[in-house]
Amino acid sequence: MTTQTKTRKKAAKPAAKAKAPKVPAARSVAKPAAPKTVTVDGKERYHEPAPQGIDLESFRQVVSSRRSVRKFTDKPIPQAVLDDCLDMALLAPCSSGLQPWEFYVVKSADKKARLVKACMSQLAAKTAAELIVCVARTDRVQEFSRKMLREWPMPDVPVLVKRYYQLIPYNYAPGPLNSFAMVKKAATAAGGLLAAVPRGPYTGAEVKLWAAKSTALACENLVLALRAHGYDSCMMEGFDEVRVRKLLKLNDAAFPIMVVGAGERAADGVFWPQLRFERKLFVHEV
Ligand SMILES: Cc1cc2nc3c(=O)[nH]c(=O)nc-3n(C[C@H](O)[C@H](O)[C@H](O)COP(=O)(O)O)c2cc1C
Numbered sequence: 001m002t003t004q005t006k007t008r009k010k011a012a013k014p015a016a017k018a019k020a021p022k023v024p025a026a027r028s029v030a031k032p033a034a035p036k037t038v039t040v041d042g043k044e045r046y047h048e049p050a051p052q053g054i055d056l057e058s059f060r061q062v063v064s065s066r067r068s069v070r071k072f073t074d075k076p077i078p079q080a081v082l083d084d085c086l087d088m089a090l091l092a093p094c095s096s097g098l099q100p101w102e103f104y105v106v107k108s109a110d111k112k113a114r115l116v117k118a119c120m121s122q123l124a125a126k127t128a129a130e131l132i133v134c135v136a137r138t139d140r141v142q143e144f145s146r147k148m149l150r151e152w153p154m155p156d157v158p159v160l161v162k163r164y165y166q167l168i169p170y171n172y173a174p175g176p177l178n179s180f181a182m183v184k185k186a187a188t189a190a191g192g193l194l195a196a197v198p199r200g201p202y203t204g205a206e207v208k209l210w211a212a213k214s215t216a217l218a219c220e221n222l223v224l225a226l227r228a229h230g231y232d233s234c235m236m237e238g239f240d241e242v243r244v245r246k247l248l249k250l251n252d253a254a255f256p257i258m259v260v261g262a263g264e265r266a267a268d269g270v271f272w273p274q275l276r277f278e279r280k281l282f283v284h285e286v
Helices: 024-029 056-065 079-089 109-118 141-150 159-171 176-191 204-228 241-248
Strands: 002-007 036-040 043-046 101-105 130-137 232-236 254-263
Touching (some): 204 232, 204 254, 241 254
Antiparallel strands (some): 002 036
């Protein structure tokens, strides 16, 4: 039972200051400055109320009017809008809170021309006002686990959280030729006979998939945020990965998962009506 809500005097270390947004509407989702707490069953707990009264129809309109746009007008996207959309991308949920993503906004005309070519000169890339390469990274697990503990947003790091982030870097280290992964897989297979256990990600491929999942969620936030601002996008995985890697000088642990072309939708920017198959093919109640 909750009995009271109060603001803690000792605020957590402030998170890195975000760039001052010029688009106030999007800021309404900002988190409270200091953690509020509530007493539940005699214990002081963090309290973040669920905002009510969000305009569902506006949300639905954002989601349902998002289309893959293959032709954009010449209109640029204001920097403040783009920054706001990127900020919203960074709010996506991410496995273990480890934010395994990076977004390269390609500004240089030369690099942009090379990126368009790497995207096989797709019209969505050629006409886009902005091209953003979305990259999943597997090599920052240790760095970000430590950062998480240093910047924990409450005055004390719970013991279990501390242990979790101390352990996780070992969990996600596949080792040479996946050797550590194979040992971990064998161990969890044995342990899994008795109880539910995590089965990965252990191998290099699994860790790559791990990073790609969270990064794709951030990409979705990005394109929905663009739509909410009146702009459009096209996610593209039709690109030459070798060329994109070279262009951005990515290391072996950074994987471009998609390029997002963004801009204002041209009158003929959507090529055909949206087609989704019948719901029963996808939604199951079990
Ligand atoms: C991961 C991913 C990769 C995609 N790659 C391309 C691409 O390279 N070129 C393109 O024109 N569209 C690309 N698309 C867009 C899809 O073709 C499009 O989402 C799909 O046809 C459904 O249309 P809608 O997005 O308008 O609903 C991609 C979409 C996703 C999610």
